[in-house]
Amino acid sequence: NAGVTQTPKFQVLKTGQSMTLQCAQDMNHEYMSWYRQDPGMGLRLIHYSVGAGITDQGEVPNGYNVSRSTTEDFPLRLLSAAPSQTSVYFCASSYSNRGRAGNTIYFGEGSWLTVV
Amino acid sequence: DAKTTQPTSMDCAEGRAANLPCNHSTISGNEYVYWYRQIHSQGPQYIIHGLKNNETNEMASLIITEDRKSSTLILPHATLRDTAVYYCIGDNNDMRFGAGTRLTVKP
Numbered sequence: 001n002a003g004v005t006q007t008p009k010f011q012v013l014k015t016g017q018s019m020t021l022q023c024a025q026d027m028n029h030e031y032m033s034w035y036r037q038d039p040g041m042g043l044r045l046i047h048y049s050v051g052a053g054i055t056d057q058g059e060v061p062n063g064y065n066v067s068r069s070t071t072e073d074f075p076l077r078l079l080s081a082a083p084s085q086t087s088v089y090f091c092a093s094s095y096s097n098r099g100r101a102g103n104t105i106y107f108g109e110g111s112w113l114t115v116v
Numbered sequence: 117d118a119k120t121t122q123p124t125s126m127d128c129a130e131g132r133a134a135n136l137p138c139n140h141s142t143i144s145g146n147e148y149v150y151w152y153r154q155i156h157s158q159g160p161q162y163i164i165h166g167l168k169n170n171e172t173n174e175m176a177s178l179i180i181t182e183d184r185k186s187s188t189l190i191l192p193h194a195t196l197r198d199t200a201v202y203y204c205i206g207d208n209n210d211m212r213f214g215a216g217t218r219l220t221v222k223p
Contacts, residue, residue, distance in 0.1 A: 004159075033211050042203070042215035043160070059212065090159055092211065103148070103207050107159030 002026050006091050006108035013081040013115045021076040021111050023091035029106075031094045032074040036060065036087040037110075043090065049074055081115040088112050120204045125218040128198075134191040136217050138204030141185040147208040149180060151189050153200040154216070160203060163189065194221045 007022045025032065033048035035058075045058030049068040063085060065077040074093075078085060091108040121139040128134040140149060148167050154160040164171055164178045166187070171178045177190040191198050203216040 031211070035213070037157075042201070043213040045210070045212050048211065058210075088157060092159075094211070104150070104162045104165070105152070105160075105211060107161070109159050110157065 004091055004093050004106050004108040006089075006111050008111060009109065010112045011114070013078070013113065015081060015083060015115060017081050019078050019081065021078075021089055021091075021113070023074045023076065023108060024072050025074075025091075025093040025106070026072065027093060027095075027106065028071060029093035029095055030071070031096055032068065033058070033092045034064070034066065034074070034076045035090045035092065036085075037090065038087050046076065046089075078113075081113075083115045086113060086115045120206060120214055122202075122204055122214060122217045124215065125220070127220050127222055128191075128194045130196060130221055130223050131193055134189075134194040134198065134219055134221070136189040136191075136202050136204075136219060137186060138189070139186045140204070140206055143184055143206050144208055147206045149178070149184075149187050150205050150207055151176070151178065152203045152205070152213075153198075154203070155197075155200040160213075163202075165207075194219075196221050196223065 004025045030051045034046040035043040044060045047066040049055045052071050055066050089111045092105050094105045148165050150165040151163040152160040166178045180187045199221045201216040201218050203213050
């Protein structure tokens with residue numbers, strides 16, 4: 001059981017380049033989300049999805065796009081990378097986004113992104 | 117939806133109990149409290165959750181006050197490997213995490 005898989009693990013981008021961080025889960029979870037974590041800071045929600053075809057903005061959505069064409073995949077796109085987007089990115093999934101016992105959130109191992 | 121408040125940092129001596137508080141005074145009646153921890157930039161991992169009753173598992177104990185406005189995560193015998201950031205969240209808040217509590221276990 002792979003859980004939540006993120007790729008790539010490390011990436012260096014030049015300012016203005018675009019790229020996609022991939023996230024896949026094999027637990028048939030409806031809810032998926034992306035977070036960024038800057039050094040010494042907590043997790044900030046970028047975008048989330050409550051099911052295939054449905055996405056919504058989190059706390060810090062600017063500069064990022066998402067789509068959810070399948071239950072399994074939730075890619076995060078950086079449209080035009082900026083140094084301020086240098087961060088560690090975590091993808092997560094759970095059965096639902098609210099109000100259930102056993103609604104544990106599972107995280108990927110993180111993607112380290114540096115924009116120069 | 118519950119907004120949670122946690123102390124920024126705490127220290128604990130190795131072998132002693134670590135008691136991490138969380139305030140969630142706006143929690144709704146059917147909203148569970150979940151605790152996660154994040155060790156050194158790894159992905160956060162689930163520790164324990166509860167609704168009304170106290171809970172215990174192999175990792176920790178969770179004490180929830182009768183009015184459900186606060187809870188305490190207890191690591192009964194903290195080790196150096198328990199040094200991490202601990203997050204308390206209500207599961208009706210669309211998975212928004214705060215800054216958590218940075219626990220440092222000292223020899």
